[in-house]
Structures are given as structure tokens and as C-alpha cells.
Amino acid sequence: MALTLYVDTDRWRAHQRSVAADFPELVPVCKGNGYGFGHDRLAEEIKLLGTDTLAVGTTYEAAAMKDRFAGDLLVLTPYRRTEEPVPLPYRVVRSASSVDGVYGLHGARVVVEVMSSMKRHGVTGSDLGKLRAAIEDVQLEGFAIHLPLDRTDGTDAVEEVIGWMDRLRAARLPLDTMFVSHLSSVELARLRQQFPQTRFRARIGTRLWLGDHDATEYRGEVLDVTPVVRGDRFGYRQQKASGDGWLAVVSGGTSHGVGLEAPKALHGMTSRAKGVARAGLATVNRNLSPYVWDGKQRWFAEPPHMQVSIVFIPAEAQEPKVGDEMKAILRHTTTQPDRVVDR
Incomplete structure (x- = not known):
């Protein structure tokens, strides 16, 4: 008397390994309902992949996953001063999408999201001068850009990332690590070739867990x-x-x-x-x-x-x-x- 999700386990894991091979330094994403598999199951799979960082959607998901995964937990939802405080260990990395959000995370590990053509959230070019002072009070883990899935205007996703890399460099902000979403392995290779000193890390959920239908x-x-x-x-x-x-x-x-x-x-x-x-x-x-x-x-x-x-x-x-x-x-x-x- 059950609705059952059947998994061809060997095939599913082979697909995961192929994605991990295509995206070195992959950051798996486990959020929401765990893509239908549940958080417990995906935590087990992530251990098998051997990744050091896992991305979750919210602080509540981070609190639930901290005992399931021993590595770093990256919370994708940006910090807001008005949010309910959730006790979390130092290995949890928070996202910030505003200068005020960075100041509010004094002493924390932080990834700063930049505003992409998604226009969902992120710091803008005009924020970068103020941002330089704000990051002195946090441990900056890198920057992040969340790109759209479709580009109906014919623009190039890589060029969008390059544009932000140039802005950050011009503002004398550190370009040690850039977290990216919705890039192909070929596009990621282009970025690595152009910016060999920057560590690019792809945050991937759907393609990793559901890419082999x-x-x-x-x-x-x-x-x-x-x-x-x-x-x-x-x-x-x-x-x-x-x-x-x-x-x-x-x-x-x-x-x-x-x-x-x-x-x-x-x-x-x-x-x-x-x-x-x-x-x-x-x-x-x-x-x-x-x-x-x-x-x-x-x-x-x-x-x-x-x-x-x-x-x-x-x-x-x-x-x-x-x-x-x-x-x-x-x-x-x-x-x-x-x-x-x-x-």
C-alpha cells in the first residue's frame, strides 16, 4: 500500500560519478524534499562521492543536515537580519546578498552572492566599494553567481561571469573562489582557463540527482x-x-x-x-x-x-x-x- 520510488542504484550512482568527474570540486545541493529521495538518503550518497561541501536551501535544513554530513554546509538562502536565529556550527557557511547582510554576519564564514541576469538577489556593481570594507569583519569564503537556465536573448553565460570577475577585480576584491550555478562543464572549463588563479565550484542539484531520467x-x-x-x-x-x-x-x-x-x-x-x-x-x-x-x-x-x-x-x-x-x-x-x- 505504497507510492514507491524505485531506483536503479548502479545506474544512478554511475551518473552521479560522471557528473562529479565533469565538475571537479563539485558542491552537491540537497534542499527541499531532497529531490524526492529525502535528506537522509542524499546524505549517504554525498558521503560516497567524497565531497567536502554540501549546499542546503535554508538554515533549518542546515540544522537538520549537520548531524548527517560532517563537512561544510553552505546555506543558499541569503541572510537577513530579521530572520529567526538557528543554532549552527561554525562549519556552516552563510550566503549574503547585500552589504547590510555581510555586516550582520560579523565573524561568520560568508559567501557573497552577486546580482546575475536572474535579478533575484545579489550585490550590484554600485555596492562593491562599500563591500570591500564590510568583508573585513567576516571570513570570506568566496563569491557566487546564480545564472538562469534559459538565455532566450542569445547572451553568453560565460561572458556574464567574466563581466562580474572583471568588476570584482577592478574593485580590488579577492577572487580566490567563485561558486557558480547552471553552467556546463565546457563553460566551466573556459572560465578555469581564463582565470587559473580562481577556484570555480559548481553547485549542482537537479543535474546530479535527476539527470538520468x-x-x-x-x-x-x-x-x-x-x-x-x-x-x-x-x-x-x-x-x-x-x-x-x-x-x-x-x-x-x-x-x-x-x-x-x-x-x-x-x-x-x-x-x-x-x-x-x-x-x-x-x-x-x-x-x-x-x-x-x-x-x-x-x-x-x-x-x-x-x-x-x-x-x-x-x-x-x-x-x-x-x-x-x-x-x-x-x-x-x-x-x-x-x-x-x-x-
């Missing part, structure tokens, strides 16, 4: 199967069955993240048309489930419940049986499986 698979267990004919009423809202077939009760509901979907950026007319079509179907209670049966993704019979979903299987498909498992196409970062099984 075929290494993992979610499956929900079929708990009950009820035959229905067209017009039969069922469920909380007593809707009518749209045709002959079966109602399959499958493990996985809203508490697991089933039925939850993050907003997506739509590019081009085709993807926009599909979005409009999905919205139109939803208005008549037609929502595609993540569950795949007999080679096709099947429709929810009704909105998912807290721990199970009811899926309509039409009569022309193979009849599901109690104990069968249905593949589920789920987003790792929003899914909480009941268990992770290695195979």
Missing part, C-alpha cells in the same frame, strides 16, 4: 478495482462514469504530491495550445492523472484524495488487478514517496 521510476500500488458501466455514479461528488471500465484505487494522493503541479513557462504556440486544451478539459472535470496503465496515461476519475487516487481505466484496456503497480509520471521535487527501493 531512466534511473528512477515512481509506481503506485493498485489497492482496489471496481467495475463500472457508463452512467454509474461514484465518488465523493457522485459523478457519472464516462464509459464502461474500472475504477482503480491507486496509492498516491495529495499528501504525496500527486495532483500538484508547478506553474510552467510556455514557449511557442504548440505548448500554449496544449495548455489551453488542458484548462478546457479541467472545467468539465477531465484531468489527466500521472498514472500509466496498459501503455497510456490515464484520467483521474475524480480529484485525488489525501493518500490515494481513483483512476478510470476504460474497458478496452487490460483489466487492472489488486496488487498490480502503475507507473506514475511525477515531478521529483514535489513528490513525497512512502518508500525508496533500490533494485
Whole structure:
């Protein structure tokens, strides 16, 4: 009675090793739900990789990971003076995205984030003069730049980093270490060649844990199967069955993240048309489930419940049986499986 994440362990770890080989001095990222695997499991994998630093999202995650990982912990969320204090050891490195944030971290180990074309947070070029005085009160561990995933304007990610390296050098700020996100190994090699005295460290989460899509698979267990004919009423809202077939009760509901979907950026007319079509179907209670049966993704019979979903299987498909498992196409970062099984 479980929503299970199955892992082809050898393949998954081989992918991790290939990423680590492509990105020397890798900083793995473990945040949120642990990319579907959980923090305990990723802490074990990071130990196998042998990295000395782990990046987490928040101070609360750092507090939870400090007993699981013995190396340095880099908190990615920038420090704010108004934040709730969380007791953390000195090996925790804080991020700062403002001069005031650096001053507020007196005596701490600090990475200063610069403002990239993401325009999310970071110090700007006009802050650099004041920043030089502020870093005298902290142990500066380096600078960081978080780059966008897509560059629709045709600009070069490496050139953006070089621009910041030039600004920092002109401001007479130390360029010993630069943490980067969303660069390819080829782009990183270009930077290392141009700035041989700087240590570039790639912070990687999604590509490391989820880069090999075929290494993992979610499956929900079929708990009950009820035959229905067209017009039969069922469920909380007593809707009518749209045709002959079966109602399959499958493990996985809203508490697991089933039925939850993050907003997506739509590019081009085709993807926009599909979005409009999905919205139109939803208005008549037609929502595609993540569950795949007999080679096709099947429709929810009704909105998912807290721990199970009811899926309509039409009569022309193979009849599901109690104990069968249905593949589920789920987003790792929003899914909480009941268990992770290695195979």
C-alpha cells in the first residue's frame, strides 16, 4: 500500500560519478524534499562521492543536515537580519546578498552572492566599494553567481561571469573562489582557463540527482478495482462514469504530491495550445492523472484524495488487478514517496 520510488542504484550512482568527474570540486545541493529521495538518503550518497561541501536551501535544513554530513554546509538562502536565529556550527557557511547582510554576519564564514541576469538577489556593481570594507569583519569564503537556465536573448553565460570577475577585480576584491550555478562543464572549463588563479565550484542539484531520467521510476500500488458501466455514479461528488471500465484505487494522493503541479513557462504556440486544451478539459472535470496503465496515461476519475487516487481505466484496456503497480509520471521535487527501493 505504497507510492514507491524505485531506483536503479548502479545506474544512478554511475551518473552521479560522471557528473562529479565533469565538475571537479563539485558542491552537491540537497534542499527541499531532497529531490524526492529525502535528506537522509542524499546524505549517504554525498558521503560516497567524497565531497567536502554540501549546499542546503535554508538554515533549518542546515540544522537538520549537520548531524548527517560532517563537512561544510553552505546555506543558499541569503541572510537577513530579521530572520529567526538557528543554532549552527561554525562549519556552516552563510550566503549574503547585500552589504547590510555581510555586516550582520560579523565573524561568520560568508559567501557573497552577486546580482546575475536572474535579478533575484545579489550585490550590484554600485555596492562593491562599500563591500570591500564590510568583508573585513567576516571570513570570506568566496563569491557566487546564480545564472538562469534559459538565455532566450542569445547572451553568453560565460561572458556574464567574466563581466562580474572583471568588476570584482577592478574593485580590488579577492577572487580566490567563485561558486557558480547552471553552467556546463565546457563553460566551466573556459572560465578555469581564463582565470587559473580562481577556484570555480559548481553547485549542482537537479543535474546530479535527476539527470538520468531512466534511473528512477515512481509506481503506485493498485489497492482496489471496481467495475463500472457508463452512467454509474461514484465518488465523493457522485459523478457519472464516462464509459464502461474500472475504477482503480491507486496509492498516491495529495499528501504525496500527486495532483500538484508547478506553474510552467510556455514557449511557442504548440505548448500554449496544449495548455489551453488542458484548462478546457479541467472545467468539465477531465484531468489527466500521472498514472500509466496498459501503455497510456490515464484520467483521474475524480480529484485525488489525501493518500490515494481513483483512476478510470476504460474497458478496452487490460483489466487492472489488486496488487498490480502503475507507473506514475511525477515531478521529483514535489513528490513525497512512502518508500525508496533500490533494485
